[in-house]
Amino acid sequence: xxxxxxxxxxxxxxxxxxxxxxxxxxxxxxxxxxxxxxxxxxxxxxxxxxxxxxxxxxxxxxxxxxxxxxxxxxxxxxxxxxxxxxxxxxxxxxxxxxxxxxxxxxxxxxxxxxxxxxxxxxxxxxxxxxxxxxxxxxxxxxxxxxxxxxxxxxxxxxxxxxxxxxxxxxxxxxxxxxxxxxxxxxxxxxxxxxxxxxxxxxxxxxxxxxxxxxxxxxxxxxxxxxxxxxxxxxxxxxxxxxxxxxxxxxxxxxxxxxxxxxxxxxxxxxxxxxxxxxxxxxxxxxxxxxxxxxxxxxxxxxxxxxxxxxxxxxxxxxxxxxxxxxxxxxxxxxxxxxxxxxxxxxxxxxxxxxxxxxxxxxxxxxxxxxxxxxxxxxxxxxxxxxxxxxxxxxxxxxxxxxxxxxxxxxxxxxxxxxxxxxxxxxxxxxx
Numbered sequence: 043x044x045x046x047x048x049x050x051x052x053x054x055x056x057x058x059x060x061x062x063x064x065x066x067x068x069x070x071x072x073x074x075x076x077x078x079x080x081x082x083x084x085x086x087x088x089x090x091x092x093x094x095x096x097x098x099x100x101x102x103x104x105x106x107x108x109x110x111x112x113x114x115x116x117x118x119x120x121x122x123x124x125x126x127x128x129x130x131x132x133x134x135x136x137x138x139x140x141x142x143x144x145x146x147x148x149x150x151x152x153x154x155x156x157x158x159x160x161x162x163x164x165x166x167x168x169x170x171x172x173x174x175x176x177x178x179x180x181x182x183x184x185x186x187x188x189x190x191x192x193x194x195x196x197x198x199x200x201x202x203x204x205x206x207x208x209x210x211x212x213x214x215x216x217x218x219x220x221x222x223x224x225x226x227x228x229x230x231x232x233x234x235x236x237x238x239x240x241x242x243x244x245x246x247x248x249x250x251x252x253x254x255x256x257x258x259x260x261x262x263x264x265x266x267x268x269x270x271x272x273x274x275x276x277x278x279x280x281x282x283x284x285x286x287x288x289x290x291x292x293x294x295x296x297x298x299x300x301x302x303x304x305x306x307x308x309x310x311x312x313x314x315x316x317x318x319x320x321x322x323x324x325x326x327x328x329x330x331x332x333x334x335x336x337x338x339x340x341x342x343x344x345x346x347x348x349x350x351x352x353x354x355x356x357x358x359x360x361x362x363x364x365x366x367x368x369x370x371x372x373x374x375x376x377x378x379x380x381x382x383x384x385x386x387x388x389x390x391x392x393x394x395x396x397x398x399x400x401x402x403x404x405x406x407x408x409x410x411x412x413x414x415x416x417x418x419x420x421x422x423x424x425x426x427x428x429x430x431x432x433x434x435x436x437x438x439x440x441x442x443x444x445x446x447x448x449x450x451x452x453x454x455x456x457x458x459x460x461x462x463x464x465x466x467x468x469x470x471x472x473x
Contacts, residue, residue: 043317045091045092045131045132045134045135046092048131049316050124050127050128050131050313051088051092051128051131051132054123054124054127054128055085055088055089055092055123055128057121057122057123058082058085058086058121058123059120059121060082061120062080062082063118063119063120064080064081064082064114064115064118064119064125065080065081065082066118067114067115067117067118068080068081068114068115069110069112069114069395069396069398069414070108070109070110070410070414072414073410073413073414074108074410078105078108079105079108081109081115081119081125083105084105084106084109084125084128084129084132085123085125085128087102087105087106087132088106088128088129088131088132091132091135091136098135098136098138098139098140099136099139099140100136100140102132102136103133103136103137103140103271106129106132106133106136107133107406107407108407108410109126109129110363110396110398110400110403110414111126111129111130111268111269111363111400111401111403112126112363112367112396112400113126113363113364113367113368114363114367114395114396116367117367127313130268130269130273130313131273133269133270133271134268134271134272134273134274136271137270137271137272138271145270145271145272149266149267149270149272149275150272150275153230153262153266153267154261154262154275154278154279156230156260156261156262159230159234159262160205160234163201163205163234163235164203197404197405197439197440197443200442201234201235202234202235202237204237205233205234205237206228206232206233206234206236206237206239206240206241207228207233207256209237209241210228210240210241210244210256211256212255212256212257212258213253213254213255213256214244214247214248214253214254214255214256215248215253216248216251216252216253216254217248217249217251218251219251220251220252220253221250221251221252221342222251222252222253222293222294222341223252223253223255223290223291223292223293224247224252224253224254224255224292224293224294224295224296224337225255225256225257225287225290225292225294225295225296225330226240226243226244226247226254226255226256226295226296226297227260227263227283227287227295227296227297227299227302227303227306227331228240228256228260228297229262229263229297229298229299229301229302229435230262230263231299231301231435231436231439232298232299232435235435235438235439236435236438236456238459239298239435239456239458239459240298241462242456242458242459242461242462242463243296243298243334243458244256245462245465245466246338246344246458246461246462246465247296249465250338250342250344251342252342255290255292257286257287257290259282259286260283260286260287261279261282261283262279263279263280263283263299263301263302263305263306264276264277264279264280264305264314265301265302265304265305265364265401266401266402267279268305268314269400269401269402269403270402273314276314277314277315277318280305280306280310280311280314280315280324281315281318281320281324283306283327284311284315284320284323284324284327285320285323287327287330288323288326288327292330293330294330294331294332294337294341295327295330295331295332296331296332296333296334296337297331297333297334298333298334298433298456298458299433299434299435300333300362300363300364300365300368300369300433300434300437301362301364301401301434301435301436303331303332303333303364303365303369304364304365304368304369305364306327306328306331307328307331307368307369308325308328308329309368310328311324311325311327311328312325333365333369333371333374333433334433334458335371335374335375335378335433335457335458336371336374338374338378338458338461339374339377339378340374344378344381344461345381346381346382346383346461346464346465346468347383347464347465347468348383349383349384349464349467349468350383352383352384352464352467353384354384354386355384355385355386355428355429356386356388356425356426356427356428356429357379357385357386357387357388357427357428357429357430357431357455357460358387358388358389358390358393358422358425358427358429358430358431359375359376359379359387359389359390359393359430359431359432359457360390360393360397360418360422360430360431360432360437360441361375361393361394361432362432362433362434362436362437363396363400364434365433365434366394367394372394375431375433375457378457378458378461379431379457379460381461382457382460382461382464383464383468384464385460388425388426388427389425390421390422390424390425390427391421391424392417392418392421393421395417395418395421396414396418397414397415397418397437397440397441397444398410398411398412398413398414398415398418398440399411399415399434399436399437399439399440399441400436401436404440404443411440412447415440415441415443415444415447416444416447416448418441418444419441419444419445419447419448419450422441422452423448423450423452427452428451428452428453429452429453429454429455429460430445430452430453430454430455431454431455431456431457431460432454432456433456433457438454438456441454442454
């Protein structure tokens with residue numbers, strides 16, 4: 043569909059009443075302090091782009107790319123404008139006029155082929171284990187990387203060798219009486235960077251009567267492509283995943299990644315595939331998709347075994363933007379933490395404020411990302427917690443780097459990992 047005819051571009055720009063409320067919640071504007079970095083400024087920019095006042099140039103793309111896509115502005119907008127969708131549509135339009143070989147290789151070739159993505163991560167693991175990464179820094183070789191990557195490559199630390207898929211079966215039977223057949227959408231980042239989360243997810247679900255199936259042909263959810271102007275590629279990935287998961291008779295489709303559940307939601311399916319022949323299939327698929335913590339609380343109503351001997355630990359919780367803003371899921375992760383024996387949930391100030399990771403943003407806008415991150419870590423440290431829980435692998439990576447930069451001894455965990463540990467501890471005690 044032509045840029046000017048896309049529903050957000052055609053129908054929403056004129057809704058802006060210039061109230062500026064979006065500026066008050068925008069993490070990027072708080073750092074940059076310039077109207078061109080504010081959501082309202084982006085709405086104006088997209089309007090001028092649509093009307094031909096400005097041309098689709100790389101300079102305009104750079105202005106729009108300051109946006110984290112955290113959706114804080116869309117939630118706060120009194121006119122109900124989906125500002126993040128406007129921004130994504132504009133980035134895609136500009137990219138079509140200014141294609142990039144590096145983006146084609148990353149987002150069209152590598153990121154759409156799970157085997158190539160796994161191989162790339164293996165090379166990262168090898169560089170870390172052999173000392174090549176540190177050597178590259180000491181020799182200044184990393185300075186040859188494009189953009190902010192010379193600084194941002196430090197964020198990609200502790201890469202595991204084995205992805206989750208190599209340690210999990212495609213079909214994982216329920217333990218005890220089967221209640222549901224669940225499709226597990228295992229996202230790229232959880233699979234490659236946080237395999238312990240995937241294993242905990244399968245462990246907890248099977249303990250609670252779920253047969254868990256992990257379709258082998260699953261591809262990326264498409265969110266990185268949306269954020270980087272590759273809308274058509276995101277559509278192809280979405281259509282592929284819809285067909286794969288609809289070929290099974292799942293009761294629910296669950297994912298432990300906030301970004302994935304947001305990308306697979308009805309709203310995003312409508313944004314990507316609305317009006318296409320596959321629309322009905324996409325909506326049928328999206329109706330079954332549910333964030334893991336919401337599924338554990340609202341559907342399974344998990345009740346971990348009581349354990350008076352559980353080690354006491356203070357845990358604070360960081361709301362991933364794609365969970366809290368995009369899906370309105372805030373209470374279920376907290377309730378899950380409260381139910382885990384030994385966990386004391388301590389709220390941090392501004393828990394629902396972006397950490398600055400936002401997928402690839404920390405790699406492309408390192409300095410701004412770090413300013414946003416520092417504010418988040420300061421608030422987390424004030425709680426006195428020993429662990430920060432969150433439900434997004436991008437946030438996990440960002441927060442781990444923030445903790446390391448601050449010389450703070452704290453762990454970053456997904457709530458399901460703590461829950462899985464609780465079950466195993468109770469079993470060891472014979473409960």
